[in-house]
Amino acid sequence: MKPNKNYQNIAQSYLFSTIAKKVNEFSSKNPDKKIIKLGIGDVTLPLCEVVVKALKSASEEMGVKETFHGYGPEQGYEFLKEKIGQYYREHNVNLDNDEIFVSDGAKSDLGNILDLFDINNTVLVPDPVYPVYVDTNTMAGRKIIYINANADNNFLPLPDENIKADIIYLCSPNNPTGAVYNKEQLKQWVNYANHNQSIILFDSAYECFITDENLPRSIYEIDGAKTCAIEFCSFSKMAGFTGTRCGWTVVPKTLEFDTMNLNKMWLRRQTTKFNGVSYIIQKGAEAVFSPEGQKQIKENLDYYKENAKLISDVLTKHNIWHIGGKHSPYIWLKCPNNMKSWEFFDYLLENVQIVGTPGSGFGNNGEGYFRLTSFGSRENTKEAVERLDKFLG
Amino acid sequence: MKPNKNYQNIAQSYLFSTIAKKVNEFSSKNPDKKIIKLGIGDVTLPLCEVVVKALKSASEEMGVKETFHGYGPEQGYEFLKEKIGQYYREHNVNLDNDEIFVSDGAKSDLGNILDLFDINNTVLVPDPVYPVYVDTNTMAGRKIIYINANADNNFLPLPDENIKADIIYLCSPNNPTGAVYNKEQLKQWVNYANHNQSIILFDSAYECFITDENLPRSIYEIDGAKTCAIEFCSFSKMAGFTGTRCGWTVVPKTLEFDTMNLNKMWLRRQTTKFNGVSYIIQKGAEAVFSPEGQKQIKENLDYYKENAKLISDVLTKHNIWHIGGKHSPYIWLKCPNNMKSWEFFDYLLENVQIVGTPGSGFGNNGEGYFRLTSFGSRENTKEAVERLDKFLG
Numbered sequence: 198m199k200p201n202k203n204y205q206n207i208a209q210s211y212l213f214s215t216i217a218k219k220v221n222e223f224s225s226k227n228p229d230k231k232i233i234k235l236g237i238g239d240v241t242l243p244l245c246e247v248v249v250k251a252l253k254s255a256s257e258e259m260g261v262k263e264t265f266h267g268y269g270p271e272q273g274y275e276f277l278k279e280k281i282g283q284y285y286r287e288h289n290v291n292l293d294n295d296e297i298f299v300s301d302g303a304k305s306d307l308g309n310i311l312d313l314f315d316i317n318n319t320v321l322v323p324d325p326v327y328p329v330y331v332d333t334n335t336m337a338g339r340k341i342i343y344i345n346a347n348a349d350n351n352f353l354p355l356p357d358e359n360i361k362a363d364i365i366y367l368c369s370p371n372n373p374t375g376a377v378y379n380k381e382q383l384k385q386w387v388n389y390a391n392h393n394q395s396i397i398l399f400d401s402a403y404e405c406f407i408t409d410e411n412l413p414r415s416i417y418e419i420d421g422a423k424t425c426a427i428e429f430c431s432f433s434k435m436a437g438f439t440g441t442r443c444g445w446t447v448v449p450k451t452l453e454f455d456t457m458n459l460n461k462m463w464l465r466r467q468t469t470k471f472n473g474v475s476y477i478i479q480k481g482a483e484a485v486f487s488p489e490g491q492k493q494i495k496e497n498l499d500y501y502k503e504n505a506k507l508i509s510d511v512l513t514k515h516n517i518w519h520i521g522g523k524h525s526p527y528i529w530l531k532c533p534n535n536m537k538s539w540e541f542f543d544y545l546l547e548n549v550q551i552v553g554t555p556g557s558g559f560g561n562n563g564e565g566y567f568r569l570t571s572f573g574s575r576e577n578t579k580e581a582v583e584r585l586d587k588f589l590g
Numbered sequence: 591m592k593p594n595k596n597y598q599n600i601a602q603s604y605l606f607s608t609i610a611k612k613v614n615e616f617s618s619k620n621p622d623k624k625i626i627k628l629g630i631g632d633v634t635l636p637l638c639e640v641v642v643k644a645l646k647s648a649s650e651e652m653g654v655k656e657t658f659h660g661y662g663p664e665q666g667y668e669f670l671k672e673k674i675g676q677y678y679r680e681h682n683v684n685l686d687n688d689e690i691f692v693s694d695g696a697k698s699d700l701g702n703i704l705d706l707f708d709i710n711n712t713v714l715v716p717d718p719v720y721p722v723y724v725d726t727n728t729m730a731g732r733k734i735i736y737i738n739a740n741a742d743n744n745f746l747p748l749p750d751e752n753i754k755a756d757i758i759y760l761c762s763p764n765n766p767t768g769a770v771y772n773k774e775q776l777k778q779w780v781n782y783a784n785h786n787q788s789i790i791l792f793d794s795a796y797e798c799f800i801t802d803e804n805l806p807r808s809i810y811e812i813d814g815a816k817t818c819a820i821e822f823c824s825f826s827k828m829a830g831f832t833g834t835r836c837g838w839t840v841v842p843k844t845l846e847f848d849t850m851n852l853n854k855m856w857l858r859r860q861t862t863k864f865n866g867v868s869y870i871i872q873k874g875a876e877a878v879f880s881p882e883g884q885k886q887i888k889e890n891l892d893y894y895k896e897n898a899k900l901i902s903d904v905l906t907k908h909n910i911w912h913i914g915g916k917h918s919p920y921i922w923l924k925c926p927n928n929m930k931s932w933e934f935f936d937y938l939l940e941n942v943q944i945v946g947t948p949g950s951g952f953g954n955n956g957e958g959y960f961r962l963t964s965f966g967s968r969e970n971t972k973e974a975v976e977r978l979d980k981f982l983g
Binding site (some may be wrong): 239455 | 597858
């Protein structure tokens, strides 16, 4: 058997292991100093009450012959797809239920969607970037090119007609930068894709953090997107499902390339290589869309947003250039005094015992930048902000 | 963007839709006649009490900040891998925890594992076969060759040194035939694979139906398997998890091909393209291995086995050749009077209103055969058996 040699080309990432090592070293030398982690990419608030109730009730149903559920539809139960469709209609996007596919999370689908594309496609990835976009294509042996996201374009790169790409990754609100495309900017990407017969893979996992009604929460708010874009979304950040696992992918029926219909292809992929998300988990996800569920998740999102605001405010006060934080849980800042990313990491750890994520870990354009997140507790975030205020002042 | 053209080569299966159509036609013409379905491939008994209790308790944990679980390890929690390891040790197979990968089900892993293999490998598939083995490789563009499973070899084909294959699918107890390999037979496959540097993909999803201690429940009961085999197993049939979704895959650390280690590759694949199974579901799966859980699932398995015995006995009584049913939920019979598979389907529906699955739907060698399953209720199974007894007698 010949193994897939492309695996030899995947870069090893030492980002989070190096962070852990440095933190451990510091705390063993300074056992009395309290370290505050603002590098957390995972939610920390528990599931909402209505979700827990739904999960328990569905678990009970599974224990009774009359209400037991065996194999479900691979693409998700209608009861959940219906609710997701309604959620889209709230921001004027109309989807048919069979354009919505429920999955165990955006990460799975972002990887698995590549099954539908030929190896001989050029992939365009913004730098800095969520590493999964790069690694999944490297595994398959596709050619990857990068587009610069930097301070000049506010970390929102726009298409360049001189650069031809077949598969384009966009993430808005962005991980790691928190930057959000507006409608005019996304329209440029949609036009580029339709003109070049490219496909946009749109990662909207953080759309729930958008509060400005003029900012697009779905790429389908842009005319023409239904002939060039697949959208990936998730309950992970919206409702704290990082460990509960549920998401969805939208594949419009109007997506046709070389006479092949991507909606039909994805349905075939999922029915052949997937068996659907647990009935129990889908019932928990459904509860997110109840009026009470919407109220409860909003409280949690507001909590994270308030944390983000506290961090953003102290940076503004001390004239530290940054983006994100407003429609995103991430704050992306320029390291002061032209420090490099790891230099600033050490500086913060050493002086104020705050841990963040060096921007260079997300790509070349991340060098000199730093990511802080709002997923910590209010208490810790406040304390971190006070330390920063004192230290920077 | 160039789509993956291999999707055009996937055969469309009309097996289950044709069955549904024929059944609907019959019942609209004969509304008074009660149809009994013995074609069901899904479990019908609800989840065990201890599993439901564990699912509810884990759901509650997720609603409390102190016991909330965010992102878990992609390869599964240690608490579950530890229990799966113990389960293997009961039949003398020793695995390290990091050779066990928890997944959302065997179907996902059977498809996704192909990421690790080059396209230029020849795939050997027994005929008749679970269609997923064929479709997943067709999607990727691999060459598929078939090996005949038929009455001459009791539907247990053995390796032929003149046929060279890189990737070999074995399923024992088999779906659709219910045939089970003994240790000597599996040893021949292991020897062939090690000699030819092939990999065996061993689907053991029905191992829990084996009661004869001399029959292997895992391919790792065979010396040499750890250098040539990956095993896929599932809670679906063992504990009724078809709609709850949990399974596991064993990738031994000793699996090396062209200096590449498959255990490391699979870990990399899963950490990049998967985000683990829901904490709640893993806690439910853990409960299956408690003493009470083992007792409760045994009751359910015994129920299905008794159904299988009832069906097998009536076929034996009327001299109808069949296999399976003893260590498997499936009974595979030769259609009487040399009827073809669909002919027998119509014959049973018309005369005794029993619905089964035509063997020809699983491959060329299935022609003239028929599959019945033991997943129905006792009451319906008994009534079906009585009807058959009367009709055949």
